[in-house]
Amino acid sequence: MSSRRSALRRPVAVLIVLVGATSSAQAQVAPRDSSIVRGDRTIWHEHHPSEREWGYAQAIVIGNTIHMSGTIGGGATMEAQLRQIYRRIERGLAKHGARMEHIVRETVFTKDVQALAAANAVRKAAYAGHTPAASWVQVTRLLAEQALVEIEVTAVLPSVVPSGR
Numbered sequence: 001m002s003s004r005r006s007a008l009r010r011p012v013a014v015l016i017v018l019v020g021a022t023s024s025a026q027a028q029v030a031p032r033d034s035s036i037v038r039g040d041r042t043i044w045h046e047h048h049p050s051e052r053e054w055g056y057a058q059a060i061v062i063g064n065t066i067h068m069s070g071t072i073g074g075g076a077t078m079e080a081q082l083r084q085i086y087r088r089i090e091r092g093l094a095k096h097g098a099r100m101e102h103i104v105r106e107t108v109f110t111k112d113v114q115a116l117a118a119a120n121a122v123r124k125a126a127y128a129g130h131t132p133a134a135s136w137v138q139v140t141r142l143l144a145e146q147a148l149v150e151i152e153v154t155a156v157l158p159s160v161v162p163s164g165r
Contacts, residue, residue: 064157072147086126105154113138
């Protein structure tokens with residue numbers, strides 16, 4: 001009987017190895033970003049290593065509302081980081097059919113509120129006349145040490161009114 005159990009275990013062990021190999025191959029060709037639908041929400045990942053490390057999604061979409069996680073950018077100056085951040089936010093919103101004008105709430109965390117104020121022209125250009133509700137908070141540190149600023153936004157797509165109403 002014990003040799004029979006041993007014979008049954010071998011194919012299972014081989015199957016586990018094959019499934020593991022398939023999963024590794026799929027992970028290597030994973031798309032740059034992806035969405036997962038869970039109940040009433042869509043969870044969007046860019047598959048950046050920090051998403052796995054810290055356990056967060058780049059955005060959660062519930063109904064017509066998009067909640068984007070804090071976004072940072074590269075560059076040595078506040079202006080450079082802001083430009084990259086707003087480009088990333090714009091690309092992320094576009095993935096869900098939204099534009100900058102759909103942003104209703106912006107929260108900015110910065111290490112230097114005076115430098116942020118001096119670079120406000122970059123922010124205003126990104127919004128092109130749109131004025132979301134906003135908060136600017138000075139902090140002593142951001143998660144990414146080189147980051148001078150991090151921005152999170154909430155956007156709301158216009159409600160679609162069914163024809164015939």
